[in-house]
Amino acid sequence: MRLNRIVIILSLAFGCGLSSCSLDEQLGSTLTREQADSLIEVPALLVSAYNGLQLPYQDQSNFWALQEMTADEAVAPTRGGDWDDNGVWRALKLHNWTPDHTYISNTFSNILQLQFLASNVLSFKPSAQQAAEARFLRAYAMYTILDGWGQVPFRNPGDTLLNAPKVMNSTEATTYIIGELTEIITALDENVPAYTANKNAARALLMKCYLNKGAFANRQSPTFDAADMQKVIELADAITASGKYSLTNYFDNFAYNNDAISKENIFTQRNGPGFSTVRSGNAVYCHWAPTLHYNQDPSGWNGYATISDFYDKFEATDVRRGGAYPGVTDKSGLKVGFLVGQQVNAAGTLLKDRKGNLLIFTRELKLQETDPNTLEVTGIRVVKYPPDMTNNETKGGNNANNDYVFLRYADVLLMKAEALLRTSKAGDALTIVNDIRAHRKASTWTSIDLDKLIDERGRELYWEGWRREDLIRFGKFLEPWQLKPSDNPKNLLFPIPTKDLAVNKNLKQNDGY
Template identity: 50%
Template sequence: MKTYRLLYRTTFLLISGLLISCTDLDEQLRSELEQGVTNVSTADLLIGAYSALNTPYQQEQRWVLEEISTDAAMAPTRGGDWDDNGVHRAIHLHTWNADNSYMNGTFNNLLAAQFQASNVLRNEPTPQQAAEARFIRALSMYDVLNLWGVVPYRDDLEDYRKNPTTMQTQEAIDFIANELNAIMNDLPSGGEAYVANKNAARTLLMKLYLNKGTFLNRENPTFDAADMNQVITLANAVTASGEYSISAPGKYFDNFAPNNDVVSTENIFTLYNEFGVRGGSVDRTWNTIAHYNMTPGGWNGWCTLSDFYDLFDEGDERLGIAYDYPADTMDNPGNRRNVGFFVGQQYNLETDEPLMARNPSSQPLVFTPEVTLRTSGNTLETAGIRVMKYAFDYGVPSGQRNNDWVVFRYADVLLMQAEAILRGGNGSEADARALVNSIRENRSVEPLATLTLDNLLDERGRELYWEGWRRQDLIRFGKFLEPWQEKPTDAGPHTLVYPIPSQQIAVNPNLTQNPGY
């Protein structure tokens, strides 16, 4: 249950978070902040650090870079809607440049989280507060490394006239690993998933070791057996904690429900969302995909691609169900899907009347598997299968919804463990396959007879769709440069990292543009 341990106001932090950015700030503001913060408690500062993760993570900036750039998601231009000077098309086509607004926003906000976490450390935190702050900092640094291959880092928080230094790949890997190992004993063993904990640190370390060889050589990744055994050891520690189990059949969407802080058996680390208190834009999970005439109306935008949808077996619970949860006030007399993939005729979930499009209003609202990067005519409003992973919180009249945003969960731990075994860690193919099948049996699909890297990648797609890991997976499995629906073969391997935003390079001489941009 959510507690008031974390419910503090942090209005000051919107200003202090700007300091990690490389943009110019007013000199008076610099002077005030260099004198230190005296009117905000350490607990407030820590909440600000947690909250700084909301914008990049909750189906916004980082999420767009990780999902819209892949075969799992697309933001098609619908006539004049969703054009935005081609920013979404460029991400899906891998034709981005250093002026892409999503990249600049993600870069800024991940570094803002880094700053806010570091700021906690100079305000006399308790050992646990310091450990939580260092975890947040390590997580934000990990994602900058993941997306750009280097990590700007400000060691001196006293003199903001000094530009952040730039950690190269190996240095950043070592720093993050050392931080997570150093804080392990001071993190809580369990409790609320929205509080950094030992298993969250273990999961982040798993991702670091699993992707280490990829970060060092993205075009030709290597997987050291010692790193893979680290992944396996950490996974066994998460399992041995006894905190988690794979959701029972029919309960997959508990992990994403408005009360997921209570009912999920898988969530390891989440971002806190509570109506009337604080949180991020979890509403975007509905708004970006829902048609105007659905309840509530959305922005009629993003979708998945039919080839990705076809990875699923018929009857796979992850495709979607009529999910019954406390915040669902709709009668749903037709027992229609209200979570998962929306395809075909859509219905009013209160009356079960078929919905119609808006323009033309005579056209049934039938979401089609066929979709192009630019839609027009009769397909303008209906092209593309829509994806709704977070059950809509009808219990809140407006504003902040209560679904906590999932960053790490237990199914991912087991899938990473299986992959580490296949990539040379201790264990057999049968051991790895048993881990994967322990998930599949609770998703109402047949067990796999054999496990290969190819069908493991497919399984990660099915299990973790739209959770913000698809790009990283495709790169690690050597698939990111290949063509897929509405995307040709990449022009070159430079797209395996994003360009450092030009705004940042212009003001920080310690940043050098990534090759190829």
Template identity: 50%
Template structure:
């Protein structure tokens, strides 16, 4: 086994256990003595990017940000999708410190922070160092959002002591400095899967917009200074001329198998390419598709009818037939043109024969996805309850890793954040904020709004960014996360505005303090 492969294995173990052995120190020396430092930096940076796949690509972090909201649910279907109640606990806001989604997300983001820092040890180029700092800052931002505690090692020379922990304003200041230090060396124009100046600007926008919520999640405040920073950063991104809102009929270009080539919106993505590297982007299909669909899925997650009802029937985002080269089915070749992206509701069809699909058990029941769904389903609705969102067009052209790059930041989100910052007291007029939102709506096939309020802006963020991993953060910032919605009563305590720190992490790092209520 090559030394570098052993080295990467040890890095992962170190990041999870927060301790390293003399063996790892020997491996550092081995790489340097072999004159392979330059090559190892490239490999280390690629590895740092790749650590983001687990938390982000419809798993772990995604589940914490979506299944806990009014937008997504993972109902228990008879004996399926029970998993000791971890999915129900997320939707009901009844989690504890042993929930595996929290453990996996904490480990995954901690690993990304570690890997980003580790790149800086091996004499990276100025741009490589800047990219590593962006990756580290992105993971730290999510740690801050989810737990308000960010484990961090100033030095990676010794692992005899546990990481220190950054909280609140201290964490915010660290991330802002890290991003600003990196900004000058990041490229202006590059592939979206490479950290770039505009991606760094979006991360700063999100930090300034959520700063008041991070400091007081129960009663967020929004300073004019912070809102003006959001607006200024948005204008810089627009002025770069690199992005435009997807043209009518092209919303799903942003999530297509060749989205790295055709998207006009994607600012930062996670790289997926069959035979090269990537994450589990096919989970976007597998977690929701019925067994008898093409391809068959695990018949699990769904949206809620109240959220689905926020869409007008003409809204492209709700679902269309999307014509794309990687669709090799008869749905395209024989012009069946059945809906293949968006929210799947009602009778489903076989894309080989164009005949109605049937359920599996009983096989005589039509496969009709219904708006009605309960957190525990049984009987006749076991396989059919719940409308299924499928945002990433399935890559039929690939038998292995799917080639759709995972979207982290998009230009439409930039415009929506800019409009929100104006509404929250930043410089600008209500007419300007409204125009930003309507620029998106018109291209999605819906009528422009006549006025913009925080409530209808939150709805618009839901429609535009559904299942992209921002809903929980939005609901907290808009003061809605503790409220009741379908299949969830109002929260008994505001403690659920933060997640429980995994028990194993609290036990291994005395600098961590369990969040209140857990």
């Protein structure tokens, strides 16, 4: 009974957070605020906030799509009648979205829901540790809104819900997030699992704030203040000094047991069945199902691919390009990384598509595939998370145990290398990048520049949800590339959804929309 009452209160509070009522107003006739406080358990609120990470980040049509489908790493071509969805996927690739684009609008709402869930924890007398974790989750959500839309709706805990949230501009939001993360580091624990907000997660997100600060202020002509770059370097050194991280076998970072075998993952979302501690629902299968063919094991939805120009950035020896993976290839025949050429099952039998043609993934790719004999096989496929094949009842399905990765150590090292390069310390940057490349069995370099570094970030972090942000910071996002023509500077920001403009008068549409 107590749990049901808490759920009812949470549901009402959540609904109020997205509209214009207050908790007191909704419940005032039957329940005082003091009674509500006595019923609501902060740990349950915090779990809800952690669970709020799933939809905006793990779901394939939310922020991941906005970061990767708009960039040079991922594409969802229309295949005959499949994957048309009224052209929403093509709009992302061609950068011709509107304020009513479904996935842009849904993502904006879902991230603001996460922000509310995290902020709501702070209204019910959390401990210092609980408050710090909630503030980290809120900062992560705010950072994402800042990155995508350049203005951040914000309401302090306890503010009346009768008024529309205030809106921070890019500079205000950046300053606020930096202040929040700096303040909570001391309260966050360091010796906790990666799926719990921790000191090094806050440091890594702070690094992203300082690295992108100039890009958030001026996306067409980013600047990089030397003091900000020094902060990036110092934060990276603090993460390294914690002694908790080292470079791991690449695909182990994303495997079903990555919580146990990865030494790189700094912040993740816990997935899989049967967890009684902080955990999420599960949608990590959305990061292999959309790309795999219907007749592969596990079966997929036959959609996502990458472009051949991106695939060609990898050397043949680079382990990040993929290959056999224990526990997957031996059980299903499926390899990880980039899939090109003939596909087989565990017995080595050649797979076929639904028309009986050999399932040979090709380099050729169009945004709209119409040839019925080839449309199921065009495009190089990508498997970043090795499917969880450990449970015959759920293998490859949505009860997979792979924890979803937000922040990891290789990214920290590459951010440090970038900060060094942007402050004329190319030699030190080269040492870091060559160490990563050596671990990935790629050739070492004799020199480094920004063009080589952005390509290296692509090789290391592909399909992890950072590519659009990186391309903007490096001044590459507006350039034409395979399947995308010349561009408009307005696309450096997403439009504020029409429905959100209607309910929050403090939001202003971004230029050009």
